Amino acid sequence: MKAYQELSKEELLALKAELDAAYQDAKGKGLKLDMSRGKPAASQLDMTMDFMDVLDSQSNMKTEDGVDVRNYGGLDGIPEAKKLMGDIMGVSPENVIVCGNASLNIMYDTISRSMTHGVLGSTPWCKLDQVKFLCPVPGYDRHFAITQHFGIEMITVPMTFEGPDMDMVERLVAEDASIKGIWCVPKYSNPQGYSYSDETVRRMAALKPAAEDFRIFWDNAYAIHHLYDEIQDEILEILGECEKAGNPDMVYEFCSTSKVTFAGSGISAIASSKANLDAMRKSMTIQTIGYDKINQLRHVRYFKDIEGIKAHMKKHADLMRPKFQAVLKVLNEELSGLGIGEWTDPNGGYFISFDAMEGCAKAIVAKCKEAGVTLTGAGATYPYGVDPKDSNIRIAPSFPTPEEMAMATDLFVLCVKLVSVEKLLESRK
Amino acid sequence: MKAYQELSKEELLALKAELDAAYQDAKGKGLKLDMSRGKPAASQLDMTMDFMDVLDSQSNMKTEDGVDVRNYGGLDGIPEAKKLMGDIMGVSPENVIVCGNASLNIMYDTISRSMTHGVLGSTPWCKLDQVKFLCPVPGYDRHFAITQHFGIEMITVPMTFEGPDMDMVERLVAEDASIKGIWCVPKYSNPQGYSYSDETVRRMAALKPAAEDFRIFWDNAYAIHHLYDEIQDEILEILGECEKAGNPDMVYEFCSTSKVTFAGSGISAIASSKANLDAMRKSMTIQTIGYDKINQLRHVRYFKDIEGIKAHMKKHADLMRPKFQAVLKVLNEELSGLGIGEWTDPNGGYFISFDAMEGCAKAIVAKCKEAGVTLTGAGATYPYGVDPKDSNIRIAPSFPTPEEMAMATDLFVLCVKLVSVEKLLESRK
Numbered sequence: 001m002k003a004y005q006e007l008s009k010e011e012l013l014a015l016k017a018e019l020d021a022a023y024q025d026a027k028g029k030g031l032k033l034d035m036s037r038g039k040p041a042a043s044q045l046d047m048t049m050d051f052m053d054v055l056d057s058q059s060n061m062k063t064e065d066g067v068d069v070r071n072y073g074g075l076d077g078i079p080e081a082k083k084l085m086g087d088i089m090g091v092s093p094e095n096v097i098v099c100g101n102a103s104l105n106i107m108y109d110t111i112s113r114s115m116t117h118g119v120l121g122s123t124p125w126c127k128l129d130q131v132k133f134l135c136p137v138p139g140y141d142r143h144f145a146i147t148q149h150f151g152i153e154m155i156t157v158p159m160t161f162e163g164p165d166m167d168m169v170e171r172l173v174a175e176d177a178s179i180k181g182i183w184c185v186p187k188y189s190n191p192q193g194y195s196y197s198d199e200t201v202r203r204m205a206a207l208k209p210a211a212e213d214f215r216i217f218w219d220n221a222y223a224i225h226h227l228y229d230e231i232q233d234e235i236l237e238i239l240g241e242c243e244k245a246g247n248p249d250m251v252y253e254f255c256s257t258s259k260v261t262f263a264g265s266g267i268s269a270i271a272s273s274k275a276n277l278d279a280m281r282k283s284m285t286i287q288t289i290g291y292d293k294i295n296q297l298r299h300v301r302y303f304k305d306i307e308g309i310k311a312h313m314k315k316h317a318d319l320m321r322p323k324f325q326a327v328l329k330v331l332n333e334e335l336s337g338l339g340i341g342e343w344t345d346p347n348g349g350y351f352i353s354f355d356a357m358e359g360c361a362k363a364i365v366a367k368c369k370e371a372g373v374t375l376t377g378a379g380a381t382y383p384y385g386v387d388p389k390d391s392n393i394r395i396a397p398s399f400p401t402p403e404e405m406a407m408a409t410d411l412f413v414l415c416v417k418l419v420s421v422e423k424l425l426e427s428r429k
Numbered sequence: 430m431k432a433y434q435e436l437s438k439e440e441l442l443a444l445k446a447e448l449d450a451a452y453q454d455a456k457g458k459g460l461k462l463d464m465s466r467g468k469p470a471a472s473q474l475d476m477t478m479d480f481m482d483v484l485d486s487q488s489n490m491k492t493e494d495g496v497d498v499r500n501y502g503g504l505d506g507i508p509e510a511k512k513l514m515g516d517i518m519g520v521s522p523e524n525v526i527v528c529g530n531a532s533l534n535i536m537y538d539t540i541s542r543s544m545t546h547g548v549l550g551s552t553p554w555c556k557l558d559q560v561k562f563l564c565p566v567p568g569y570d571r572h573f574a575i576t577q578h579f580g581i582e583m584i585t586v587p588m589t590f591e592g593p594d595m596d597m598v599e600r601l602v603a604e605d606a607s608i609k610g611i612w613c614v615p616k617y618s619n620p621q622g623y624s625y626s627d628e629t630v631r632r633m634a635a636l637k638p639a640a641e642d643f644r645i646f647w648d649n650a651y652a653i654h655h656l657y658d659e660i661q662d663e664i665l666e667i668l669g670e671c672e673k674a675g676n677p678d679m680v681y682e683f684c685s686t687s688k689v690t691f692a693g694s695g696i697s698a699i700a701s702s703k704a705n706l707d708a709m710r711k712s713m714t715i716q717t718i719g720y721d722k723i724n725q726l727r728h729v730r731y732f733k734d735i736e737g738i739k740a741h742m743k744k745h746a747d748l749m750r751p752k753f754q755a756v757l758k759v760l761n762e763e764l765s766g767l768g769i770g771e772w773t774d775p776n777g778g779y780f781i782s783f784d785a786m787e788g789c790a791k792a793i794v795a796k797c798k799e800a801g802v803t804l805t806g807a808g809a810t811y812p813y814g815v816d817p818k819d820s821n822i823r824i825a826p827s828f829p830t831p832e833e834m835a836m837a838t839d840l841f842v843l844c845v846k847l848v849s850v851e852k853l854l855e856s857r858k
Contacts, residue, residue: 037501045499049486056485057478070474070691072466100529101721108716115545116555116579126545126555142715149715150545258718262499265723286571286578287537289687292530292721294694 003339004420009428012421019418023371026411031372033408038190038350039399040263043319048312051261054302055294069293075284077269081296085269087306088223088255090237095271097280100291103256103268107217108146110252110270113283114180115150119213120249120279125150125180134172134182136164138353138381138392140190143183143219147383154383155179159192163200170207177210181217187235188222191381191394192353193346195233205241207250216242218253224313225259226348227321233347239271249273257299259350260309260316267296320350323397323405327352330409340420343395352395353381360419361390367415373408432768433849438857441850448847452800455840460801462837467619467779468828469692472748477741480690483731484723498722504713506698510725514698516735517652517684519666524700526709529720532685532697536646537575539681539699542712543609543642544579549678549708551642554579554609563601563611565593567782567810567821569619572612572648576812583812584608588621592629599636606639610646616664617651620810620823621782622775624662634670636679645671647682653742654688655777656750662776668700678702686728688779689738689745696725749779752826752834756781759838769849772824781824782810789848790819796844802837 007015055061061070063078076082077098086096099106118124125131132153135144139159147154155172157164163186173179184204186196196204204216218238226232242250249272257266270280303309328345331354335341343354356364361378368375376394379385395412397405436444484490490499492507505511506527515525528535547553554560561582564573568588576583584601586593592615602608613633615625625633633645647667655661671679678701686695699709732738757774760783764770772783785793790807797804805823808814824841826834 039501042497042500045490045497048499052484052486052488055481057481059481061474068471068474070477070694071471072468072687072692074693102718105717112541112545116541124555126553145715149712258501262723263501264503264719265499265721283578286574288534289531290693292694292724294691295721295724 001337003337004424005339007424009425012425012428016418016421016425019414019421022414023367023418026414027371029372031407031411033372033400033404034374035396035400035405035408036374036376037399038259038396040259041319041399041401044316045262047315047319048261051298051302055298061294061297063293063297067293069297072289074290074293075281075288077291078293078296078300080300081267082269084300084303084306084309085255085267086271088309089220089253089269089271091239091253091271095239095273095277096269097277097284098267098269098291098296100268101264101266101295102258103219103221103254104142106254106268106270107143107219109287110217110280111146111150111152113280114213117283119215120275122213128178130178132176132179134164134169134179135383136183137383138191138387138394139183140185140219141376141380143217144383147183152180156383159189159194161192161194163194163196163204166200166203170203173207173209173211173214175210179209180211180213181215183217183219185219185221186238187220187233188225188346188349190221190349191351191392192344193349193351194344196235198236201236201238201241202245205238205247205250206245207247214250216251218251220253220255222349223255224309225316225350226313227317227324228347229314229317231347239273249275252276260313261299261302265295267299320398322402323400324352326402326405327395327397327409330406330413334413335416338417341416350396350398352397354393354395355391356393356416357420357423358389358391360416360423361387361393363419363422364412364415365393367419368412371411371415373411375412430766432766433853434768436853438854441854441857445847445850445854448843448850451843452796452847455843456800458801460836460840462801462829462833463803464825464829464834464837465803465805466828467688467825469688470748470828470830473745474691476744476748477690480727480731484727490723490726492722492726496722498726501718503719503722504710504717506720507722507725507729509729510696511698513729513732513735513738514684514696515700517738518649518682518698518700520668520682520700524668524702524706525698526706526713527696527698527720527725529697530693530695530724531687532648532650532683533571535683535697535699536572536648538716539646539709540575540579540581542709546712548642548644549704557607559607561605561608563593563598563608564812565611565613566812567620567816567823568612569614569648570805570809572646573812576612581609585812588618588623590621590623592623592625592633595629595632599632602636602638602640602643604639608638609640609642610644612646612648614648614650615667616649616662617654617775617778619650619778620780620821621773622778622780623773625664627665630665630667630670631674634667634676634679635674636676643679645680647680649682649684651778652684653738654745654779655742656746656753657776658743658746660776668702678704681705689742690728690731694724696728749827751831752829753781755831755834756824756826756838759835759842763842764845767846770845779825779827781826783822783824784820785822785845786849786852787818787820789845789852790816790822792848792851793841793844794822796848797841800840800844802840804841
């Protein structure tokens with residue numbers, strides 16, 4: 001197949017007529033598919049229903065250290081849950097606090113606390129004229145939403161397949177003391193599925209920020225969310241690297257079981273240095289009577305240990321893999337060599353990142369929507385919802401079935417082609 | 430029995446010798462009892478264990494409007510939980526958002542949000558030179574801890590058996606625009622067990638605060654926590670009263686099932702006007718992916734409706750009543766007429782409030798502690814932990830058994846007598 005850029009105006013017009021007809025045809029099919037969010041499918045949830053049986057009225061409701069999980073107390077989380085969540089992140093239980101049902105909530109609270117109370121004695125961020133965050137792009141919209149909500153200025157840093165552009169990160173944090181943080185999804189990044197190289201992790205841990213209250217927000221959301229048995233990304237453990245580099249307090253790491261047990265009814269955790277966790281405990285003891293220990297115990301009793309979780313995640317992978325493959329097959333067959341799109345082929349996580357020709361993403365998403373396929377809004381992967389090139393589209397294959405994903409991707413590639421042809425014709429006017 | 434104040438120095442000295450001996454004796458008994466916190470007893474928790482069976486792998490996991498509680502979504506809480514929590518507070522479900530496992534967390538987040546984002550468009554409190562809260566005293570230590578944590582100045586207002594001194598509240602909020610809120614436990618107040626009179630509620634709802642962002646923090650923690658069948662306090666519904674008075678946005682109401690099902694694994698809720706809830710939703714959508722809907726469903730399936738909860742709370746009352754009665758019996762028998770203490774006799778809630786002679790509370794608590802009985806720290810019921818009269822002690826009868834409560838109270842009255850005698854002797858020097 002010839003690249004679209006090489007087609008003559010006449011060829012493009014003929015192609016447009018053909019694609020227009022196909023699109024009208026597709027619209028008639030009455031599709032109603034959602035690939036907008038990284039939402040588990042019903043099949044994944046059904047697979048985990050025995051989780052509901054693990055605690056019942058006959059269960060021993062005490063932790064291994066004899067605490068009654070049905071009562072108040074235990075700010076840090078129960079010891080066995082600290083161990084389990086620590087093992088997911090590869091850190092020691094004493095570096096872990098287990099929280100409620102969403103790691104997003106811990107991230108929000110961490111930033112909110114920095115705004116009102118500062119970081120280990122620093123000036124509260126709300127008292128500063130300027131607070132900035134580095135945002136590797138494309139990235140996760142909910143991260144950007146938190147920083148935007150608190151009026152934090154976001155500076156974009158390009159992502160590479162090894163992680164953020166570290167030359168730029170190093171330079172920016174060293175020269176600007178108003179830069180207080182960076183958002184990272186280090187493993188199977190949202191939306192590309194990239195994992196940070198060892199060099200990236202080491203350089204991240206060795207940053208020399210001008211701001212002493214600079215923190216890396218290390219959202220290890222997909223730590224155990226592999227798609228394949230044989231190829232699995234692994235990243236260096238960041239807490240240890242920070243300590244080695246003389247920056248023991250520079251990182252907050254987050255993870256959860258939202259995409260392991262039930263979305264919205266999982267448990268979440270933060271890992272950090274003792275100093276950072278102590279500061280957090282000082283707020284937590286005011287903020288909460290402790291998180292849901294029964295649900296923590298339910299998780300530990302269900303999985304037993306990290307091996308139990310890994311085995312469970314293989315079953316998830318078996319359900320997720322065909323969906324990713326369905327998307328990739330259509331993309332490969334339909335778009336390879338056309339010069340109108342590039343996409344990632346991740347080994348894990350929840351997303352595929354697609355880059356259309358410049359100026360086409362919004363139109364593609366709109367066209368898909370018109371024909372019944374909902375994608376994440378174009379621009380969502382950028383701070384303030386603005387992709388300067390209007391090029392990136394996040395594809396979330398988890399929720400529909402593989403068959404539905406194939407149908408949705410058929411429509412998607414049709415829209416990509418159509419919008420690209422229109423764009424090329426426009427430029428030839 | 431003669432009042433201690435009327436005893437001669439010689440009589441006091443003789444009494445002191447007798448009490449000293451009794452105290453030495455009591456110390457030898459090796460008591461280890463905790464009446465410091467409003468913590469449910471194991472017997473209450475055991476009674477609710479069938480709660481663990483209500484959802485299992487065979488359960489229908491959909492809400493009445495067809496939402497899968499195992500997946501993301503549903504910021505407000507599931508409709509049937511909004512109804513249930515609304516019924517506890519006597520408000521309509523559309524005025525309710527169901528949250529996580531602790532109403533304390535909603536209160537903290539509400540104040541935190543006011544600090545960083547203001548209230549319905551007002552200046553964020555963190556940008557103001559002064560923010561003050563009215564604190565009816567004695568009151569709930571965790572409320573005061575939140576306001577203190579955010580650097581909010583606390584102004585005490587005396588409690589009466591009808592609620593806070595409303596003359597003072599009306600005057601203060603009208604003249605000082607830096608007063609942004611008042612903490613209230615309107616029913617079975619912590620620690621007295623007083624319930625606000627209809628007049629108090631109406632005057633509260635009709636306040637004319639100088640600050641447009643003034644809010645009443647209405648912590649209806651003991652809405653359904655009666656001790657008796659035949660005598661139950663009821664208070665006017667505050668949202669409706671505020672609306673009638675032309676102050677529809679002036680109140681946030683809070684409640685939870687922490688002392689209904691399991692402490693730490695219950696569900697909590699806020700009730701307020703549409704405008705206030707919409708502002709909260711704007712933050713919540715950034716802060717969380719929604720709270721634990723499975724636990725919400727578990728609650729609704731277990732209780733069915735408000736009548737189910739009320740029936741359940743009668744069983745709680747059967748366990749709690751003997752503990753309160755054990756305390757009150759000893760207090761009445763041992764301290765009546767001595768002029769060295771006054772105490773409340775509540776119809777519900779979790780506490781009895783005891784007022785010792787001025788300057789005696791700390792010494793009494795210390796003496797109890799020395800002999801193995803832990804009470805809430807003296808001063809804890811006042812902002813900054815400082816009771817200016819050093820008089821108030823909170824007694825929490827819920828955790829020990831009735832027999833243990835009787836033993837603990839025996840020691841308590843002994844310590845009250847001993848410290849009072851010492852105080853009187855000191856003043857006669």
